[in-house]
Amino acid sequence: MSHSTYNRMWSEAQVELESLLTQEIPAQPLRPEKDRVVFFQRLSVLYVRYVQIFRQLEEAYDQVVHPQKRRIIRGVLDGVMGRVVELKNEMVEKEFSEYHYMDDVIQDLKLTPEDIEIPIPRYFLSERSTMLTDRRKKLSNILMEILEKPRTLGVRTLKLEEAIRIIQVSERARQGRLRAKFMRDIQRDEERLKRASDQDVGAATVHAAVVLIQKVWKGYVQRKKTKREREEEMIFLGMAMESSLTQPSPVRVSAQANKVRRRAKQEEYEEDYQKSTVAIKEELRELEGAKMRETMKDQIRQWFIECRDATGTFPDYPDEEEGGSALIFTEKTPQQVIEELAAKDEDVNKNSKVKEGKEKGKKEKGKVEEEEEAGLKMLPSAFLGDMEVGNKTFTEVWQNRTDSKNFSQRHEAELIKEEKRKDLEVEVRLQVDELMRQELANWKLAVDNEKGGKAKAGAKKKKSTKSGKKKKKDKDLTADRDIESLYQELVEQGLLKQPEDVKLQDYLGDYSYLGTTLRQTDIEPMPSLSDVRQVMALYAVLPLGSQVIHEKAPLVKAILLAGPAGVGKKMLVHAICQESGANLFDLSPLNLAGKYPGKNGLSMMLHLVFKVARLLQPSVVWIGDAEKMFYKKVPKEDKELDPKRLKKDLPKILKSIKGEDRVLVVGTTQDPFNADLKALCKVYDKIILIPRPDYASRYIMWSELIKKNGGEITAALDLSSLAKISDGYTQGHMMKVARNLLTERRVQQLPKRPLTAAEFVALLAKIDPVFQDEEEALKNWYAKTPLGKRRARAAAGIEGEEVPPTKGSKNVKKKGK
Structure with missing residues (x-):
């Protein structure tokens, strides 16, 4: 595309943004909205419109070559991204759910689900490409040095009887293999002689053979012709695509x-x-x-x-x-x-005097203000000012500026x-x-005749900037070491790892098209994998990738991903690192076993990890099997791992993470029931429940997995039935089945023997799916989290802090307590 195309895209985004700013910063303050549904509808429309502007600005920033224009676009882009994150946080606060369904809004605005997909800004990686490449090379070199170190292997001397026994076993196995080969050759020769003696080469036999060959050939030709005619008919009806169109067109390649x-x-x-x-x-x-x-x-x-x-x-x-x-x-x-x-x-x-008077009047005015301001209001935004400044600059400088004399789009000296x-x-x-x-x-x-050394009586005295209490600084345990040595030590200890090469878009999943409809009938829908992908982009990737968003948007320090085994929790952790260019630190209990023993060792390890994480930000600290850190009772098989080592020290370190520290702790768990829920919720700001894939997501996944492993999708493979039959299976199960089925030999047979759904069903039957009991247990556990309790109170129409007591519940608070 040309310069004018991207300039026009930027201009259209600014016009839409100006309309939204007029709506969000009205001349007179809006009255509070009493109807929660109407208020959420307003938030949803704002969110969708900001996401559309976000997509336009991101594309424009990626392709506009004018350096001064790119600076203006970048400032507005960061503001729009931050506003999207703020609106997401506000929707969570108003609807008491991490997942939101806006299919009705999309339908009203005549959009598709792809139009509200959160894009990952490409400048997160492109502007740091050199640094990321150097860091990747450095990590690879350290790992190669570790692998090339000679290992001392202990040599065990054998007794004479053991040595004789090993030799005898080997010799008998060799003789058995040789004897089996001879017997197989003899059997093959006997079968060949028998077939030769049974053959009758008479005229009738030759005629029958010719007829049989003709019948097979004519049937083959007719089936091929019928198949071709059927494909042409489907293409004519618009129900199939020409094979030439499946390949990337020259125009697309050129673009x-x-x-x-x-x-x-x-x-x-x-x-x-x-x-x-x-x-x-x-x-x-x-x-x-x-x-x-x-x-x-x-x-x-x-x-x-x-x-x-x-x-x-x-x-x-x-x-x-x-x-x-x-x-x-x-x-x-x-x-x-x-x-x-x-x-x-x-x-x-x-x-000082006014403050005292205000504090006394606060209590009296509080009740009056609550009565006057009853209803739902938009929370204050930290990004509207930045967007307003960027929009003003665009209007005053660039909107009416012509590029007729600057066709190459270089900088303008004036x-x-x-x-x-x-x-x-x-x-x-x-x-x-x-x-x-x-x-x-x-x-x-x-x-x-004033002396310079003396100050007047009325002269101002400088205010002392020092507070009465000095803030105690944390002691640097590695003040005498440079960052290179700390980085190498963490890699050698296996605490700093190379993230796998996966993207967030590789986490396949379709949009939930019936979310709003189900909620209107008082049915809580299970989120789709597309919703999970959106949440991870907003909570993790955007704040880690942009310093502005991390400092001004609502701060999320720790996220817990809970769900059955195989739903892609670990893949999401690696995708976050790849999309934002973050380092990956592994503090899983299994990975920490035997490393940095003792209390001093633990302090040194956490100091090393978080010091390097801050200096080389952005960084992700992954804690696998996060429930083990908060065990109510440690099982016997896990006592050697000492899984509760980080329980006391990790919350203290999380408190020290500020807005300027782009460090995110991500925990993953498949058995959250074994953990102390109260302690778990204190550490993790956000708890994301990841469900098994629904029908639409399974359909897309089967298609992509088959193609990825070398298979072909033909009319013989009923994908719809396969997606229906595989209900209850996770992405991990489906990937395992696709790899086991599509071996090298099976791929070579595809032209003669196309894939069928029955082949997949046989392999799926050998794997246990996610049963309904496990899924219900996860739902019930999530309902006990703080956000789940608030959702339950809102559904029951109860306002307040206390949870309505369930039938048979023992934890019922008495009145007056």
Whole structure:
């Protein structure tokens, strides 16, 4: 596509964004909505529209080559991504569920499920490609060194009787194999002689053979012709696709090559832009720096004289914290500036008294405000301001700007001059402030006989920035070591691993088309795998990939993935690392067995892991079998692993993770029932229940797995029936069956013997599926989590903190407690 296509895509996204900003920042505040359904509908529409803008801006940012335009798009893109994450968090708070069904909204807006799929911004990896490649090479080299280290093998001496027995067994096996080969050759010769003696080569026999050959050949030709005619008819009716169209078209191949060329141009233009920025700033400093400096000095001196004429004394020079001389150049008179500086001192004293009065009135006003503000309101956003600034820049600078003279879309020097002139002004102002402070002191000493060393009684006192209590800093246990040695130690100990090469889009699954319909009939639908993929993109990939989102959006420090074995929990962990370019640390109980023993060893291990994770962020800390850390009672077979080692120290470290630390803890479990639920929920902010695949997801998965393993889908294979029969089986089961069936020999037989569903059923029958009891147990466990309890209260129409007691429940709180 051309430059104009992506410019138009950006322009359309900005127009839509401006419409949304007008709706979200109205002239008058919106009244609270009392109907929860109406409020959630409003949130859903906003979410869908922001996702569409997100998709457009991401595509535009990936292909626009103009370096200055890309900076504006990047700022708006980060703001839109953050707003999408905020809306997702708000929908969770209002609907008390991690999964949401918006098929009615999609239908009203005439969209497809692909239109609201969360895209993973390509700049997460492209802008760090060199660093990620170097890190991958370094990790591979360390692993190769570990494998190449010579291992000392213990040699065990055999007794004479044992050696004789081993030799005898080997010799008897050799003689048996040789005897079997001779017998097989003799049997084959006897069968050949018998067939030769039974053959009758008469005329009648030859005629019968010819007729048989003709019958087989004519049947083969007719079946082939009928099959071809059937395929042509299906293509004519639009129920099948031509084989030539299944291959990538030349136009598509050309478009992909064009995208690659545009990305190469981006790097070239960016490098040229950086060089021009430095050159233009130096040029401005030489041409305009001296004049700008003298102009500022004259203005400041004029201000000194006007203040002395108005008040009789020279003013105090504003501090750097207040803006320095920039405060002088605001549209105020000298008297107003002096009054403003004096008023700030009075405000500091008044604030302490006002706070006391406010605290007393809070309780009385609380009830009144609750009555007035009854209803649901949108939570405040940290990204609307950024989007508004980006939209304003687009409107003022780029919307009506023509590119007729800049066909190649290189940088524009005039815009760089405007930007760097402001930077130069700030730089010169700091230098001028230092000179003018000294000049003002000399004026005061010469005219008013003031001593520079003494301060006036009314002069401002600097506020002490130090708080009464000093914050205790954590001791660095590895202050004398560099990051390279720490990285190598973690790799050698097996705590830092190379994530598998899987993407989030490889987690196959179709959209849930009946979610809203089922909820309207008071039936809670099971989420689809597409919903799981969306949740992982919003909670994990986007915050890890973007520093802006991680700092401003609601902070998620730890996620727990719960579900039956084989539903792809581990695959999701690796996909998060691959999509965001994160390091993978493995703190699973089985992986920690025998490493860093003792209390001091545990402290050192956690210090190493989280120090490297912060320095080489983004990072993912994976804890497999997360329920073992919170065992109610440790089983005998797991006592040697000491699975509860991290139970006390991990929550403390999670508290130290701040918005600037792109570190995410991801736990996976298939038996969460064995854990202490209260302790588990304190560690993990989000608990995601991953179900087994539904019919639509199984249909897509069978198709992709068969193709991936070298198979072909023909009319002989009834995929619909296969997807129906495999109900209850997970992705892991299906992958295992596809690999076992599609061996090299079976793939070679496909042209003569196409695949059938019966072949898959025979292998599926040997595997135990996820039974209904296990699925119900997971549902009941999830209903006991904090979000599950809130969902149950909302479904029962009960407001408050206490859960309605179930029949037979012993934990019923008495009144008054």
